[in-house]
Amino acid sequence: MIGRHRHLLSLEAYSREEILQILDLAVSMKEVLSRPVKKVPSLRGKSVVNLFFETSTRTRSSFEIAAKILSADALNWTASGSSVTKGETLLDTARNLEAMRPDVLVVRHAAGGAPSFLARHVACSVVSAGDGAHEHPTQGLLDCFTIREKLGSLEGKVVAIVGDISHSRVARSDVHSMTKLGARVRLCGPPTMIPKGAEALGATVHHDLREAVRGADAVIMLRIQHERIGDPLIPNTREYSKYWGLNVRKTAEWLKPEAVILHPGPINRGVELSSDVADGPHSLILDQVQNGVAVRMAVLYLLAGGSGESARAKEGLTP
Amino acid sequence: MNAEAVERTVRRMALEILERARGAGVQDGLSFIGIRRGGVHLAERLRAEIGKATRMAAPMGTLDIALYRDDLAQRGVAPVVGPTDIPFALEGRTIVLADDVLYTGRTVRAALDEIVDFGRPRQVWLAVLVDRGGRELPIAADFVGARLAVPENEDVQVRWREAGAPEDGVVVRGRREP
Amino acid sequence: MSQSHDNEVLIIQGGRVIDPATGIDGVRTVVVRDGRVAEVAERLEAPRDARVIDARGRWVTPGFVDLHVHLREPGHEYKETVETGSRAAAAGGFTAVCAMPNTVPANDNASVTELILARAAAAGLARVYPLGCITRGRKGEELAEYGELKAAGCVAVTDDGSPVASAALMRRALEYAQAFGLPVAVHEEDLLLVGKGVMNEGPPATRLGLTGNPAQAEEVMVVRDLALAELTGGRLHFCHLSAAGSVRAVREAKRRGLPVTAEVSPHHLTLSDEDVAASDYDTDLKMNPPLRSAADVRAVQEGLADGTIDAIATDHAPHAVEDKKVEFDAAANGIIGLETAFPVVAELCRRGILSERRLVEALTAGACRCFGIPGGTLAVGAVADVAVLDPNAEWAVDPEKLCSRARNTPWKGRRLRGRATHTVLGGRLVHEWSAR
Numbered sequence: 001m002i003g004r005h006r007h008l009l010s011l012e013a014y015s016r017e018e019i020l021q022i023l024d025l026a027v028s029m030k031e032v033l034s035r036p037v038k039k040v041p042s043l044r045g046k047s048v049v050n051l052f053f054e055t056s057t058r059t060r061s062s063f064e065i066a067a068k069i070l071s072a073d074a075l076n077w078t079a080s081g082s083s084v085t086k087g088e089t090l091l092d093t094a095r096n097l098e099a100m101r102p103d104v105l106v107v108r109h110a111a112g113g114a115p116s117f118l119a120r121h122v123a124c125s126v127v128s129a130g131d132g133a134h135e136h137p138t139q140g141l142l143d144c145f146t147i148r149e150k151l152g153s154l155e156g157k158v159v160a161i162v163g164d165i166s167h168s169r170v171a172r173s174d175v176h177s178m179t180k181l182g183a184r185v186r187l188c189g190p191p192t193m194i195p196k197g198a199e200a201l202g203a204t205v206h207h208d209l210r211e212a213v214r215g216a217d218a219v220i221m222l223r224i225q226h227e228r229i230g231d232p233l234i235p236n237t238r239e240y241s242k243y244w245g246l247n248v249r250k251t252a253e254w255l256k257p258e259a260v261i262l263h264p265g266p267i268n269r270g271v272e273l274s275s276d277v278a279d280g281p282h283s284l285i286l287d288q289v290q291n292g293v294a295v296r297m298a299v300l301y302l303l304a305g306g307s308g309e310s311a312r313a314k315e316g317l318t319p
Numbered sequence: 320m321n322a323e324a325v326e327r328t329v330r331r332m333a334l335e336i337l338e339r340a341r342g343a344g345v346q347d348g349l350s351f352i353g354i355r356r357g358g359v360h361l362a363e364r365l366r367a368e369i370g371k372a373t374r375m376a377a378p379m380g381t382l383d384i385a386l387y388r389d390d391l392a393q394r395g396v397a398p399v400v401g402p403t404d405i406p407f408a409l410e411g412r413t414i415v416l417a418d419d420v421l422y423t424g425r426t427v428r429a430a431l432d433e434i435v436d437f438g439r440p441r442q443v444w445l446a447v448l449v450d451r452g453g454r455e456l457p458i459a460a461d462f463v464g465a466r467l468a469v470p471e472n473e474d475v476q477v478r479w480r481e482a483g484a485p486e487d488g489v490v491v492r493g494r495r496e497p
Numbered sequence: 498m499s500q501s502h503d504n505e506v507l508i509i510q511g512g513r514v515i516d517p518a519t520g521i522d523g524v525r526t527v528v529v530r531d532g533r534v535a536e537v538a539e540r541l542e543a544p545r546d547a548r549v550i551d552a553r554g555r556w557v558t559p560g561f562v563d564l565h566v567h568l569r570e571p572g573h574e575y576k577e578t579v580e581t582g583s584r585a586a587a588a589g590g591f592t593a594v595c596a597m598p599n600t601v602p603a604n605d606n607a608s609v610t611e612l613i614l615a616r617a618a619a620a621g622l623a624r625v626y627p628l629g630c631i632t633r634g635r636k637g638e639e640l641a642e643y644g645e646l647k648a649a650g651c652v653a654v655t656d657d658g659s660p661v662a663s664a665a666l667m668r669r670a671l672e673y674a675q676a677f678g679l680p681v682a683v684h685e686e687d688l689l690l691v692g693k694g695v696m697n698e699g700p701p702a703t704r705l706g707l708t709g710n711p712a713q714a715e716e717v718m719v720v721r722d723l724a725l726a727e728l729t730g731g732r733l734h735f736c737h738l739s740a741a742g743s744v745r746a747v748r749e750a751k752r753r754g755l756p757v758t759a760e761v762s763p764h765h766l767t768l769s770d771e772d773v774a775a776s777d778y779d780t781d782l783k784m785n786p787p788l789r790s791a792a793d794v795r796a797v798q799e800g801l802a803d804g805t806i807d808a809i810a811t812d813h814a815p816h817a818v819e820d821k822k823v824e825f826d827a828a829a830n831g832i833i834g835l836e837t838a839f840p841v842v843a844e845l846c847r848r849g850i851l852s853e854r855r856l857v858e859a860l861t862a863g864a865c866r867c868f869g870i871p872g873g874t875l876a877v878g879a880v881a882d883v884a885v886l887d888p889n890a891e892w893a894v895d896p897e898k899l900c901s902r903a904r905n906t907p908w909k910g911r912r913l914r915g916r917a918t919h920t921v922l923g924g925r926l927v928h929e930w931s932a933r
Contacts, residue, residue, distance in 0.1 A: 001397075028383065028400045037436035040386035042397075070386075191672040191729070207676045231665050234673065235633065235640040243644050243676070301386075305397030 002302045007119045007126040010135040011176040019177055022298050023145050029301070030294035032069060043072035046304045049102040051094065052129065053079040053109040058265060059129050059138075062289070063106045066296035072304065075102070090114060091121055098122045103304040107131070112169075125303040133167050139264055140173025142295040144181060146288050147218045150260050155182035160212045161203075162188045162244055163222025163272060164233065166195040170264045174220060175201045188212035189244060192233040209244050210254050219255065220262045221246060221272040237271045247274040251282060260284050320465060320489035322480075325448070328464040329361070332446060333368035335462055336415060339444075345413040348441065350378040354430050355401050357419030358382075360479040361448050365417060378412075380405035387429035409438030415462075419477040421447040424458030449489055451475050467491070506530050507924060508543045509885060512552025516559060517858035518874035527557055529881040532924035537875060550919050552885050558857045559873050560592025560882030560920060562864040563835065564682075564760050565657070565736055565810035568594070568625070571612055572601025577815035577902045579616035582835070583623040585813070585901035587928035589835040590884035590917030593624040593872060594813075598635070599658040605630040605641040607649035614650055622927050624882070626870055631656040631670045631681060637663060640673055647677040652868045655682035657736055660718055662688060667722060671731030680732040680758070680868055685718035685743070686710075686786065695826055697787045701774035707825060712789055716742030723750045726757055734867050735759040737812050739786040741796030748805040758867040760810035761797045763834055763841040768907065769794045780821045780828035781907045784814065798850050801859060808864035809856075811838050815903030833901050837908050840915030843888055847914075885919035890932050892916055 002008065003018040011019065032040055048067035050060050060076060067074040077097065088096075094105065104125045107115040112132030119126040130136040148154055159178050165171045165187050175185050185203040187194060198205050206212040213219050224240055234240045246261070255261075261273070261282040269275045278285060320328070340346040349369065353362030359381050370376050383401040391397065416430060427445060434443065446462040451469040467489075469475055474494045478484035507529035514525040514537060521537065528536040543549050568582040577585075579596070586594045596613050598604030604613065610627045617625035629646030633639045635656045643654060654674060661667045661683065674681050691714045696702050698709025719735060723746055726733040738744060738759050747759050764784070769791050773782045782788060800806040814831025821828050834841075838860075845851040865873035872882055891914050896904035920928035 025400055028386075028402055031403055032386070035437060039436065041432070042386040042388075042391060191675045192669045231669065232639050233669060235642045239642040239644050301400070302397050305391055 008137050008299055009116050009119060009126065009128045011137045011140045011173050016180040019180060022141055023148060025298040026145050026294045029297040033290065033294060038069050039071060041071045042301055043070035043304050046103040047073040047075065048104045048106060048300060049097055050076045051097065051105050051107045056108055062292045063129065063296050066293050066300055070297055070301060094118045094122055098124060104300060127299060130169050133169050135173045136169040137173050138296055138299060139170050140177040142288055142292040143174050143220060143262055144177050145291045145295055146262060146284050147260065150284060151217055154178055157183045157217040158215055159183050159218045159220065160186045160188055160216040161220045162209060162212065164193040164224055165189050165198060166193050168222050171222060175203050186212045190234055213254050215256065216259055218260050218262060223266065223268060224271055241271045245272055246277050248276045251277050262288055322487040325487040325489065329364045330368055332462050332464055333365050336365065336446065337369050337372055340413065346373065348412045349415065350407060350412045351415050351417065352380045352382050354418040354426060355381055355383045357477050358417045360481045361419050362417035365415065365446060378407040382430055382433060384426055384429040384433060387433045389425060405437050409440040412440050414440045414443045415446050416443050417446045419448045420475050421450045421460050422453050424454045424456035427458050428456050448477055449475055506544060506547040508547045508549045509552050509557050509883060510543060510549055512555045512557035512885060514557045514875065515854060515857045516875040517854050518862040519876050522854055527875060527883065529921065529924045532881055534875050534877055534879050534881050537877060550885060555918060556886045556888055558884050558886065559861040559875050560884050561590045561860040562593045562870060562873055563591050563811050564595045564808055564864050564867055566594040566596060566813040567815065568596045569815060570600065570616060571609060576817050579613060579625060580620040581900065581902045583617060583620045585835040586623040587920045588900045588917065589838055590886055590920055591623060591835060592882035592920060592922050593626060593870065595868065596625050596627045597657050598628050598630045598655065603630050603635050605633050607645050610646060610649035610651055623922065626652045628652065628682060629654045631661055635659055637661055637666060640670060643674055643677045643679055647679055652870060653680040653682050653734065657684040660684055660686050660688065664721060664725065668725050668729060671725055671729040675731055680734045682734040682736050683722055684736050685715045687714045687717050690714035695783065696773055697770040697789045699770055699790050701770040705774055710787055712740035712793055713742060715740045715786055716746065719743040719746050723755065723757065726755055733757045737762050737786055738797060738806060739765045739789050739793060741793045744796045744800035744805055751805060758807045760808040761801055761806045762810060762812045763838045764788065764832060765797055766845060767841055778825045780825055781832055781905050783825060783828050783830055784832050785830040798845065802851055802855060807867055809842055809859040811835055815901055816905050818904060821905050832905050832907055833903050835901065836899050837894060837906060837913060839886055839917060840913035843915040881921055881924040883921040884917050886915065887918050888915050890916040
């Protein structure tokens with residue numbers, strides 16, 4: 001359980017204290033990653049099933065590693081070449097897997113709300129690894145952790161998120177978690193990539209990159225997908241990169257010297273970030289990857305580390 | 320035990336440890352690891368006392384055993400995990416593992432499992448301020464401050480000045496119902 | 498035609514200055530010095546070494562601004578070039594024109610924009626403000642690079658000649674253009690509704706046996722794009738409005754506070770499909786959008802008078818003789834209009850449909866506002882782009898004698914009343930005409 005939650009489906013539903021609980025625990029988990037023996041027995045005998053309907057090697061591997069370090073058993077299940085292609089519904093797939101008594105289902109799906117749907121119908125804990133454009137809670141948590149680790153705290157900090165906000169679940173998770181932790185969030189991108197109601201999320205909207213990053217403590221660059229047929233949001237990546245990408249010159253002239261740069265990956269080198277910036281001194285991109293494992297360890301530990309029976313027995317608690 | 324008794328006991332334990340270490344020729348490799356949280360204070364005090372005699376500062380680490388507990392399946396909520404910090408290599412060292420109260424032995428068992436995941440020390444000596452009996456595992460301390468027979472329905476609490484108590488002390492009181 | 502030097506003093510004396518931007522309408526003398534308006538005085542003694550233009554009995558207005566001109570360069574220089582088009586503009590009292598991007602190659606990149614600007618600078622006869630494309634190649638599929646176009650000098654984007662058929666793409670264009678402060682100018686027709694139509698659908702088309710193009714083909718797109726403008730907050734400008742329904746929709750949208758603008762052409766203000774019927778299939782009356790019904794003509798006249806329509810723009814569309822000297826169905830769409838614009842619309846003033854002030858506004862400040870173009874005023878300190886017009890001068894329209902390379906004008910052989918006698922560009926006289 002995390003607070004009153006049996007599942008991690010969104011950061012919007014989590015309180016500031018619950019988020020801090022995960023981040024504080026992740027500090028200890030990160031220490032385990034620096035040991036010669038990167039294994040602790042805490043989740044021995046527990047199983048974590050990765051139910052990924054969208055391809056993703058990085059997130060899936062991160063959850064797998066996190067589970068294994070905690071001595072849990074990890075099973076990967078991907079959509080292609082399995083029962084889904086034979087037309088099995090989402091629910092049937094999950095129910096079949098649940099019959100094998102996993103302790104945690106980690107779910108990634110292209111439809112927003114799919115993990116929440118599953119959570120209503122299975123008895124184990126469900127962790128969302130990303131659902132459509134809705135949320136990617138562990139990414140939001142690891143972004144908070146990374147910034148917090150480097151800058152001490154998110155309270156009063158200015159964070160700029162740049163890219164296709166309208167299609168980004170990472171942006172939404174970041175906005176929810178960071179504003180709860182006291183940061184001021186700015187969303188930036190071409191007008192075609194800023195959704196209606198962006199301000200209602202609790203952030204300010206900017207179309208000018210220079211303005212958005214001025215005085216920012218952290219800048220999160222999102223991956224651009226140009227492959228949207230039929231609904232082009234930008235003419236091409238060349239113009240996007242010119243007006244909304246970061247290169248060494250813009251970084252040196254527009255960013256605070258201590259500002260940090262993040263990216264959820266994978267990076268389109270030369271589009272959102274030039275190689276020099278991605279590999280440069282402001283970049284915390286590799287830290288994000290390591291922190292991702294620590295954060296996921298913390299989440300799995302909190303959800304699976306209790307007695308499953310007593311958690312399930314407490315019906316009526318909010319998932 | 321009152322504050323004066325605690326101090327006396329700690330000093331006596333420190334001398335015993337140093338004597339054994341010198342006898343075995345391992346005083347140079349002495350290192351201290353305290354089990355959070357009470358064991359940390361004991362370890363620091365033992366280290367300070369020994370340091371007075373040897374004029375050397377032995378290495379010091381802290382260990383949180385939450386991730387190694389054997390009772391995770393029985394608890395409703397996963398226990399809070401504190402920081403573990405062992406800033407030295409264990410190889411070749413004589414570790415003095417310290418905890419304030421030795422009871423069932425499960426905490427020490429978890430601590431030993433965790434230590435082994437960090438490396439292979441030459442040997443581990445267990446030092447506890449209070450041994451209250453009631454062992455559930457075959458664990459014994461090498462250095463004991465005081466042996467107290469305490470009924471099962473009662474708690475032994477060690478108060479440390481470093482932890483904010485007005486003065487040191489060992490107190491036995493009835494266990495509060497959960 | 499003699500040219501004066503920039504640092505000479507030019508006095509335009511005794512004319513009726515009509516400058517809606519500053520509110521002046523009365524006899525004044527305009528002093529031009531160093532390329533700028535130095536003074537607009539009621540009474541002035543001309544210094545002895547100044548060049549004087551006698552403007553008595555004439556109008557003196559800011560140089561006209563035409564939001565919609567096809568200069569055809571690059572690619573179709575046989576129809577018109579930037580130079581010949583600029584000359585035609587100056588002859589009509591225009592000191593600035595907006596160049597449409599349906600060139601070959603289309604103006605969807607900086608190179609073409611720069612070419613047009615270079616040609617205009619070399620000709621030095623009128624200011625040219627290029628428009629870039631909404632979509633790459635005007636194909637209606639991908640957005641053009643608005644950042645690049647704006648940086649190169651474009652003042653707006655349009656796919657003119659073609660509509661943007663996809664509402665989704667139009668929505669994105671309206672959103673994306675805002676990042677660069679570019680208005681989106683639209684050519685409104687639903688291609689499927691238009692089908693093979695070659696003139697306005699109505700009784701005259703039926704009599705002529707020509708396939709009709711209903712006014713609603715324009716209206717449905719106008720209504721669609723007004724909704725998209727509301728959705729996106731984008732700056733929308735309607736090119737060449739021709740239908741009563743379109744005017745009605747724009748009027749209502751403006752009343753609700755939507756930031757939209759619109760233009761209308763001299764021919765849509767004065768000619769109707771009846772004129773086509775009476776012309777014996779004259780292809781110089783064929784354009785897109787077509788000449789509409791008398792009711793539509795009245796509606797656009799009212800729309801211009803009440804401010805629903807912001808500007809008059811000629812949609813000057815030169816074609817070579819071989820493009821027009823064919824059967825009506827096959828003829829290219831479009832007519833030239835730079836040199837005939839003033840007399841044609843002045844007729845509306847004479848008929849009491851439009852005030853003279855409103856006419857001038859629609860050709861100067863009103864037009865500039867649509868695309869944020871500088872000028873359109875004779876305020877002291879403004880760049881001296883001035884037109885001196887004789888509203889009564891009669892002249893016969895001889896296509897051979899026009900400055901434009903093209904001949905496709907429906908007023909050929911007619912006597913029109915009104916002519917630009919002098920056009921001053923940045924203090925330099927670039928056009929002069931006197932009645933013979």
